Amino acid sequence: MSETKLVALVGNPNCGKSALFNTLTGLRQKVANYPGATVDRRVGRLQASSDAIDIIDLPGTYSMKPKSMDEAVTVDVLTGTQEGTSRPDAIVCIVDATNLGQHLRLVLEIKNLGLPMVVALNMVDMARRDGIEIDSEILARELGVPVIETVAVRSKLVRELTEVLQDITDHPTPEAEENNSLRDLQRRARLIANVATIKAGVIHQATRLLDRIVLNVFLGPIILFGLLFTMFQAVFSWAEVPMDMIEAGVAQLQVLVNDNLSDGYLSSFLSDGILAGVGSVIVFLPQILILFIFILALEGSGYMARAAFLMDKLMAKVGLNGRAFIPLLSSFACAVPGIMAARAISSERDRLTTILIAPLMTCSARLPVYTLIIAAFIPNDTVYGMFNLPGLVMFALYMAGIISALLIAAIFKRTLTKGGTLPLIMELPKYQLPSMRYMAVGLYERARIFIRRAGTIILVSVMVLWVLSIYPNAPEGADHADIYYSMVGLIGRGLAIIFEPIGFNWEISVALVPGMAAREVAVAALGSVYALSGSEDMVAASLSTTLRGAWSLPTALSFLAWFVYAPQCLSTIAVTRRETGGWKWPIFMLAYLFVLAYGASFVTFHTATYLLT
Amino acid sequence: MPKDGTNFNDFPALSELKPGAKGFIHAVGNFAANNNAALEERLREVGFDEGLPIEFLHHGPFGRDPLAVQIDGMIVALRRVEAAHVTVALDEALTG
Secondary structure, three states: OOOOEEEEEEEOOOOOHHHHHHHHHOOOEEEEEEOOEEEEEEEEEOOOOOOOEEEEEOOOOOOOOOOOHHHHHHHHHHHOOOOOOOOOOEEEEEEEHHHHHHHHHHHHHHHOOOOOEEEEEEOHHHHHHOOOEEOHHHHHHHHOOOEEEOOOOOHHHHHHHHHHHHOHHHOOOOOOOOOOOHHHHHHHHHHHHHHHEEEOOOOOHHHHHHHHHHOOOOHHHHHHHHHHHHHHHHHHHOOHHHHHHHHHHHHHHHHHHHHHOOOOHHHHHHHHHHHHHHHHHHOOHHHHHHHHHHHHHHHHHOHHHHHHHHHHHHHHHOOOOHHHHHHHHHOOOOHHHHHHHHHHOOOHHHHHHHHHHHHHOOOHHHHHHHHHHHHHHOOOOEEOOOEEHHHHHHHHHHHHHHHHHHHHHHHHHHOOOOOOOOOOEEEEOOOOOOOHHHHHHHHHHHHHHHHHHHHHHHHHHHHHHHHHHHOOOOOOOOOOOHHHHOHHHHHHHHHHHHHHHHOOOHHHHHHHOHHHOOOOHHHHHHHHHHHHHOOHHHHHOOHHHHHHHHOOHHHHHHHHHHHHHOOOOHHHHHHHHHHHOOOHHHHHHHHHHHHHHHHHHHHHHHHHHHHHO | OHHHOOOHHHOOEHHHOOOOOEEEEEEEOOOOOOOOHHHHHHHHHHOOOOOOEEEEEEEEEEOOEEEEEEEOOEEEEEOHHHHOOEEEEEHHHHHO
């Protein structure tokens, strides 16, 4: 009895599947990957269940004949051929009550799998609002499986489903359908939908109305551009207060350590190593959360698909698919989920191009780097009466990444990944207010990942860096700070030979190395290196003040240019290797980005030096 | 019906229509020289089927591509080249 049962959630894209998953499992879920295939696999324990029942959320699919890699995962899991996960014991098939005819076809296909199943008639609240009335008893009779009405975002309205799931595995398996051609199943699905529908409504009027504005030929692009612009301005200006508070807190801790511990290794380790390093990264949590609030809201509201619609033609010009817009936009958060999201692109070539350019989208780990340099070197002025200059520079950096990505995609399309364009066929989901729970779970997940990284990768990096910057000791009567003679100094000075032509000093050169682990570590490393090489006054000053004294403006700009292209972090390389099935493409990606970064920094540094002297 | 030799010229392709056009899907794929089984399957999976009401809602801002159409209870986006594989029996043609 106590053996854990596995129940899979299956449905068309946009049926409210993930929302239902969140409600069924609460926060007791974990995101994991399939071995060898990095589609997110979300598994969670069913809430309020006496027996152990795990729920697995599968990528949305239109049919059991997969057209893209993430649909293939769904089919493989359901047929028990996916490595790393056992075949589910039962299935919850989710259908959107406002689009019953279309969604029932998948139910008919799923019936043929021979597993106990239940149909969740989801979004009944929206259906009612549109004037649609469905008799779930008739539906259950026609389908031959239990049908339960749900409103995914309200936990009260999924309770009945939770109860049915308790003994779902004891249900009889449904009878298989007789005719299996796509067309026959489609017709039968529509027939059943017609019988079960008491009253047909009118499609979501608000959606049609909003689309007339959002997809308008003139207004649409303006709104899209305005939204993205607002997003980057907000990341900069809204985060100011919480960031100042965190910064002040870290500084207070440093003072506390310095006051209470006698000068020595322990005090230096805590204050210069851990607090300066980890503290300089933690401070960016508010910005990353604000960025994610926007991305989650755009996704949850249904706007993201509209953005893909508006951008499709331009994307097609550079040989990409409008669908590539979604992975590329999520790459602003992090290239890793972006590269994984590229699995929804059915063409292999388009997918490869999307993966290769995804790291050019400025990920949130680069935000700390940009913010730090901008705060140090760009005056906080208002220009043209309404724009915040740092926000504007930030926007320009993002645009530089986007424009480069499009140009490079166009070049790849003409050389590496030649071929005709492939279809764009996608559903535009109905608009809805993103649910608070959806936003909260997403933000919580992000904050946890970020803090965990700060506590692991970043902590370890700064600890190693601290040790290497203490040993060996400086010789007697040295003119430089101790760190100059340490391992870190040695490595930095060695690398500086390569980076000197683009204006990087040895401190920057050495910070780039741990920056490979995760890009924001570069900031942590700079924090530690400068804390150790500075006098007591400099330790007390913030890192940006220190940098203002230590770097020239051309060096700062060159550093920004470097990070627009910055050879990516280890996780990006690892995920690219997994997604492309070998080392060829990640090595190529690393090489081309390094060349671009070096070239861009070289041009920036020398142009700026020329203009400023 | 579509397969029995009806003259397809009577029914315009979705790709030739303008926003506001309304009618019923007359045929999906499988006609003229545009035979493309994979595309037809994808169109059917996403919800295109003969006899369903269809309405042309919007087109994209650049090059009037892609198109957004409403079929039954859903809105689907597709490119003009793909829309060439769907013919529509227009309402006005039926009534007038």
